[in-house]
Amino acid sequence: MALNVRWQGWEVIRDASAGLSAPALLQGFFTEPPISEKDVLEAFQRVCAAYDGELMSTLRVYQGGRRPALEHALLSEPPNSCETLRSWQSRLAGDAPTGIFLNRAERWSEAIATLGASLNRGLSGDDPSNLFVVEAVLLIGNYGYSPFGIHVDQGATRVVHIPLTQAQKSLYTWPPGAFEGATGGSVPSFEPERLVPLADCHSYRSGDLFFLPASLFHIGHSPELSATLAFVLTPRVEPMPLDGAAAALENLAGANWQGSAAAQTLTVERLLVLAKDHRELVWSSSLGLSSSLEYEAEALLCDAEQAFTIVRPFQVFVRRSAGLTVYARGKSFSLLPGLSQRHVDDLCTFFAVLNTGENLTFQLARHVAPSIGTDALALIVSILQARHVLVFV
Template sequence: MGMPQIPIERGFFDPDSIKNLARLYEHVSAHERAVAEYEYDPVKSPRLMEPLLLKRSFEPKLFDDHLFLKLFECISADAERAISGLFRVYIDGMLSPQYENEVLSTKPLPGEGFEAYVSRATGGRKFGIVVNGVEQWSDTLARLAARLFAPIVEAQGAARSTIEVTLFIGNYGYTPFGIHIDDPYTSVVHFHAGPTTKEMTLFGIKEFHLLNGVTKNCFQPQKLIPHGRTFAIESGDVFLLPPHCYHIGSTEGFSIGVAFALSKYSGATMTKQILQRAVGEKHMTGSLDDVIGRAQADGVSLSDWLRRMGNEYVVQARSRRNLRYSFLCSTEPEATPWQLWERDPDFPLSQLEEGDDLLLFARGNRVRLARNELTLRLVAALPYTAFSIEQLYSALHGDVSRDALSTLVHQLVRVGGVRRITAAEEDCQLLHAPHCHSLVSNSMDIDPSWARRLVVMSEQLSVCAHLPGVMPGYDQVREIIAEMFTRFTPQELPRSRAWVDGGQLYTITDALVELADKPGLTLAQRLAKACRSLHYCVTVNGLSAWHEPFAQHMQIRMLDPLFAELNGAPACGTDFYTFIGNYGYTPFGVHDDTDQSLLWHLGPASKVAYIWPRARYVELTGGTLATVDYEALLPYAQRYELRPGDLLFIPMGDFHVLETRKFSCTMGLTLFPEDVRLECAEALRLLAPDERALQAMAQAPVTLDQWASLRRMAVQSNGYMITPPQLDSMWGVVPDAASLRRCTLRIRPSCPLRTAEVAGRQVLFVRGRVIWGRPNALFGHLCEALASGEQIPFEVLEQQLSGTVQAEAVVDLVRKIATLGGVLIEQH
């Protein structure tokens, strides 16, 4: 069995930037299975693994100038420790302590790229820079390493594995330390960022010594290169260098390699590492008599001491996901009472009880607390969802002071166990947390009374209504919409349209995709480039699909209050869309819509809306055709100036046109009326996406009302939003079976699972998508068990189904639902 590829969530690294790693996981897994029957001793009995070259496995832009410039800034701030052995600079093939200091003391010039910066810092000479332990200075690379290589750590055995990130930078020609061999415990996975191709030449141990004699390095590699295996590693390639290989790299032009060293230690080596760590403990300082005296006073035997050190080693390693070095947090944000925090999603906060001490380990860093009933309650009260100090204070019934809670949270932030939730994440994380709905975030803020006011002013959505200033958080919403434009890919196309000079631009989708990965563009610049014009109108439907936090926020702050005021949701669903530009009048003229429209204006410029009630428009024009004869009609229109944060409601059937002279963005919310024909067509599109499925459905005894009902179930399962979420907008890693049994499950009540029997098969609707199965009890049981939105331990669910459904089927289904965003999986 191969190991699954680990998804990388949006906002961290684009998941489309990394691919083909399943082959790497399977390659290592197959080797581990093959050698499992042998005692692991790579020094005395090495078991050889083949190298592996994966072509075009990641986008080189994954590792950009900003990442490396930020990294070197952090290393410079820790220069004394870095140059003690972790940061090395080679000039013309020779190690140069002088240039180690030169590079770290040289600051980048404004606008200077990373290659230009390091070339200037090394005096324009041939240079090589090797940085070990990068994970302690780069949070981004630490998280990437932990996520990408979790399957390999699991295959090797987490208790004996470590991961270290190393950089190879420069135009150094051959590796400055010649043909060499790494330690026998370590494989190295090279992500070659380029731009220059790098060659890696490998030799077997016996082969190398036959060519080079007993010497363990060769500094004249040219004569040996023809006898080795040479791999050309291009930009975007991934190369696995296994242990027990002599090797040398060569790059004549500038290149950067990001290497992940994956070590698997023997039991004897692990013991040595634990002992080395143990003798560095504070109670081991002083003379031998001092150490013995403290041990006798504490009543600690050698066996107790070694057992404790071993436990600490394991818990510490777990807390930093087996990275070799602990991340050094450089910022300490203030722990204010209502600021939202969360346990770090990548690095578990681990605890260990030792005598009178309660030890918390966060990313390998240790916090020591007095062990008592109160501190145990306090640690247990730290939720796995968003929380504030005030919420902790309430959860502990005031038994711990706010100052003490603030101090603890501050400590955990400093060591990396708790992270601050940013404004862009705050609402989404808040809404995941039980009992936190009373908190109001400043991010994407909306007046909580807006829905009630709208329904009253619009006379139950029958007449036009204008509500000024009801969205104070319009800037944040506009920024999130702008971010969505960076997520489009050839595999995930936006539903976009554009008009330039009054004509429709049919190339807009391709242009938006092409520009999606171009950094540094404002929304206005991006759209101007896509439209090749300074004046344009661009629309995108299905916004909720591109940003899961946005969708959840709008569900809670917008849809739920509106549905409550209307005594129900529109059965045919809703859609969020945007229209953006500086296009003058709406390019398709004065027109009416067949659905209810709510327009939230996001600025930055204002715009003007002209509206004619349907009866008045027919009276003026003699019919219901759209027109571009604005001037004749404008004097008879209802005129509304929309400023940023305003809401305008336009009833279905009323004619309108918008005037936008300066760049602005408006977000629309469509409420679709009942339309059985449309619903049936959409149901067929969902349930019969290909010819074979359509033929099967054509024979099914399903009425039009039943087709419409099925489509409504699908829409309901996605919170009444008609566009399912893009799968790579979903968060987190779906746990394996063993981990799942330590988790709880829950759904968002607004996105229930729904099931029905269709054409002799069972269908489960999940966030607007479908999972098919034979008629079964499992689908219905899941829908019922999770319907309340309360947490249910997976083990409880498994027990309820024991004897009815195979355990593997339950695991597979829950994991599938999670990948579709239909269930939240949280650790106990």
């Protein structure tokens, strides 16, 4: 995500949409697209790198109907470093109207994941209990009306649309009564031309933001090649009591926890507490993102004077047990028994200072955590850098 991009506070969305209950078009919300064309193409390069010959449930390509052959072609021939979005789409699909839809795009782009987390934190008012589950979707193409027809999202789903290109795109919306009165029911309609005269039209382009509340029937229209990033916001569903139990046990007793005394002597009540604690720390550290990043950052070498800082808006959380479990961006790793109380205290201080957003160097970090050796500290920093938790500045 470009560091020089500026936007109005996310709370403006809540105000403009009457508390997230009405559609809102915020023109000029961004000074420039918060996600670049290069970010989008690099995300697809990572998707293609994971291709194993099988289609992905999160990727769909449409030309008229869904085209699995084009999905295979996309996955087997990634964008190259010289291509633009237009030349890549043209190479894949020619001149035919085509739609490319990638769900869970936050898995493949640190920039997209960070933007989604920032949005969610802003809308929550910094209250973890108000966080949504956030999924990022990339919608690319010149497909005309969306192949999904006029439909309504299920439940209390809300969507923030962020256009990334200058081509104008429109979203048509109908209140339930208007749509059902015109069609006789709530079944999706694939006759948008007949119903568009009854709709509210919201047109936007790069720099704008559109908020779609729950319960409105809608369809997108993209006659020219465009790219839009949509953040789908859904209320968190109460998890099952044992969700996360295996990961919590691994953090407690290591990868071979099944045969460990620590695991075998746990009561059911204690296991339920561990599982709940693990889920909540994963949730808080991810800021509600539906998926964690699937790739690591390129390893960078730095000297004792090289500064590093945490990637905002994320925070590192820790859980003390037999050792120390560290939670960052929805993932965890443990520093298992062998740590003294002083080691644990110093590491907690180090993470607390990191969470302030202040720049640190290895030299300063050694002062913050004097009991932690240089090699151990370098290892922890390298893990956090690889997992996109901190960056060198």
